[in-house]
Amino acid sequence: MSVAMYRNKVQSLEKDIASIEKDLGKEQEKLAKALKSIQRTKSTSTLNSKQREVTNSQKKIGDLKVKKANKMKSLNQALGQLHRSEDRELKKNKTAELKHTKAITNELKNQQRISKEILENPISINFESLPEKINVLFLASNPTDQSSLRLDKEISLIHSKIRASEYRDSINLQSRWAVRSNDILQAINEVQPHIIHFSGHGSATNDIVLETTEGTTSLLSKEAVTLLMKTMSDSIKLVIFNNCFSSGQAEAVTEHIDCAIGMNEAVYDDAAREFAAQFYSAIAFGKSVQNAFEQGKLSLVLAGIEGDDIPELYTRPGLKPNEMVLVKPAQ
Template sequence: MSASQYRRQLESKRKQRVDAEKKAGEYRTKETDKRTAAAKARAAGEKAKSSTTRSSKLREAGRAEDAAATAGKEAGRWQGKASSYAKAEADLQSKLAKAEQSEADAAERRRQRDQQQAARRSAAETSALERRMSQTEAMVDTALRDLPTPKQEKLRVLILGAASGGDLRVGREQKRIRAAVESALHRDYIELDVRPAATTADLLDGITKFRPHVVHFSGHSDDDLIEFEDEVDEHHEGVIVTARAFAAAVKATDDPPLLVLLNSCNSAAQIDGLVEQVAPFAIGMADEIDDGDAIVYAAQFYSAIANGQSIKSAHLSGQAALQLAGLSGSELPTLAWAHDVDPAITVLVRGV
């Protein structure tokens, strides 16, 4: 429970205690008044010469004493409530102090994490710049790889989504990608194999059976790991796969993909290894990316690919879509490529 919730509960409990103490005081005052009235009536009855008057005063004294006893019981009941409220108030005060400390600690952790993310983003940008410069220099002296011209067959895209904790909208992303492709110019030349709740078995089966040209993953990842799901129906902790194991699985085929797209947090750290070992092109995210930003980028990227754009243009189009939507993650998608290929002239889909 948050500190603000504890504060509201504490304020409510304090008001209940004050009201109970006030009620107890009112009943104590009433008890005193009634006992005083009873004493006066009894004294008057003892002094009365008439038996009728004496009886009347004694009855009046009895009623006052009964009322005093009732008021005393009510005062005790309300005092008990006040004590109970005071105990609960002290317990809430202790919990509030712990919650405030916990939130302060969390704020400090967020501050440190933001600093680390800023440092990682800066390092990723520097690395990307150095990589591009190195690639440009290498391309001057090296002939570009003779990538095969797209055959008159559909571009096969394997889309893997994993969110075992239910905290990511991978289904929404897959729906947006499908809609973007279906409304594109060359929609008939793309085939999607969409696998939500993807397991490592789905990865291997998709690679060997579907033989994708593009492998797309959306879910959780980090600098050197990717998280798949397990074969269970309820929310659960994901199956952690190292970046090395993932790369080994993707290249375990006679027809390796041309592009691997990791639409997941901090995955840009993995793309250099992918272009060296697995595919000539790879895309990853330079830092943590919001769910909505990842969805917008992916939908626009595949829309541009299906419209016959090059990989580079599709990547720039996805970044532009984020900027046009006023989203903050446009600098996170990072494109890497092998030194002997050029994303500006590599087109994955061509119409007849």
């Protein structure tokens, strides 16, 4: 039983005892009045009537006292259970807090290690080869027969992070909603994206969940996604699959594009939002794909959100993600 349930039980017993005490007070008043009447009356019939009232009141008072004693016993037991439950909850919270602190410490050490490696191995970047502005295509699908996701909150948070970044004008974020399979080619041709971001549901069989014309589920297979990237890879540098069970898709498409991010298992809505927002924030500060990926995972740890081990980063063989910088600093 939870702490809240024990507290409710204690409150209920306290109300019962208060009600018994109120009834007890009424009966004691009735007894006192009956005794006074006996002292004053001279009528035999009245005397007999009041004696019966005295007897009834005394019996009710005795019953109420027994009932109160039983309730008090139950209350003491409930209070003991409540205190023990609160102690267990406190220990549990302390354990979770220690675990969270340890995770943050480990992740910070990892960040320090990566920073040291970057300092020891300076990256030579040819900024002339980078685009003046990169286009991000956000593809959102949330069919009516699937659980509801707050994809609007995801793009809103991403947009806010980009607007707060140093090179915010270097990122052009465009979105398409209720995406069907035949919408994707049109959107890619229109936007010419450097980054494609799939947001929504994924299946355990490595499919992306899109929508039909009626708004119900339509599946896009890993093989179809890979063929799509092979055909449309002219401008695409990075694909983010912010869907459950999408690491297989991410790994497969790097045969044709430089880099991809996927999720190795089911990912909660809040974790997906937080990771993506911080990733784009780092990209918009001119950080490498590797550093942005690590920052996205670190943001989950710092926010106390589970799932920092779920995102996976894949690159085309021979490429190094710590050398991939997508945003050109403003001149």
